[in-house]
Amino acid sequence: MSGEIKRRGLMLVLSSPSGAGKTTLSRKLLESDPGIVMSVSATTRARRPNEVDGKDYHFVTPAKFEEMVKADAFFEHATVFEHRYGTPKKPVTQTLAAGGDVLFDIDWQGTQQLGEKARDDVVSVFILPPSHDELERRLRTRAQDTDEIVAKRMAKAGSEISHWPEYDYVVVNRDVDRALAQIKSILDAERARRTRLIGVGDFVAGLTK
């Protein structure tokens, strides 16, 4: 009898500048596909009242975080405004081994680190805003924002966007449903990638003997 084809999970990375709609796309993807879960980061910053430990973040002490860094327990980590953030390896590798997929909402620096440690498992997607005007509109979040503040945000977005050539796929978010469909296609396709499949040899041997 032929064996069953299984597969190793994949790490789907969505990156984009602020204002490209990534948070909405991540949420909708998670809602529509039970086979993929969000990666939960560890952080040293204090828990906010609306946050749940283990769901929004794993809240850890600076000492514990440093211990994990030394034990090479993170796929990637960074310091932002004196707080440390990192992606613990263990829950991700367990999910992948069980054939589940993990979603990452990280920037280009995190993506680079992830790629160094787990290139074969990473599928990276860069999401672009549809136009200059739309990006500016989304970055001008409050009516009283000065042109100077908006210009600063545009410059920051420009710096982030410059890393698009480091990604496997590029999706322009003109329409959220179309962009979501494209991300779902990428996930569906990458699940059928030969190098991720396990047991094809046995399955195939059983087909004709």
Place this chain on the structure above:
Amino acid sequence: MSGEIKRRGLMLVLSSPSGAGKTTLSRKLLESDPGIVMSVSATTRARRPNEVDGKDYHFVTPAKFEEMVKADAFFEHATVFEHRYGTPKKPVTQTLAAGGDVLFDIDWQGTQQLGEKARDDVVSVFILPPSHDELERRLRTRAQDTDEIVAKRMAKAGSEISHWPEYDYVVVNRDVDRALAQIKSILDAERARRTRLIGVGDFVAGLTK
């Protein structure tokens, strides 16, 4: 103003042993997606009454075929039962340059030749039958087929199937609608692959300046 993102077309190769349902999947894909066209092979064999020159095949003389081989005008070519078959380069490269995709129904040998000449444009999918019994059922096309004939067809299928590791994707055709959806996802995803996109740099430059 930001430029427009265009893309280079891709060459989608579907291969499978007889009895895996490839012909049905190809037809349904072509019917459902106007952005992809079937590659039309050239052949030296005689036209059958129901065939249309330029649609089913380009019917050419042996001398013309040989001339095209010498001019390196084929992506791949082969001889089957003394007749020659080949994929002319020109219509394919024109379609790709215009952003259109081309579907190829070729075997592993053709796929290898295509890969040598146009690796970056090729996306290859190997379609597997769901089980030994189902494959045998499909290969036993007539009630009077002897077990010996069916065993011969199974052996031939086994030899073809052994080339699955040379493909980018593997799809098991358990259910034709699911297999079709998976092939459509592969096509949709590969259309968003960064390396196929043209003009992203200009588009991105226009986003933030």
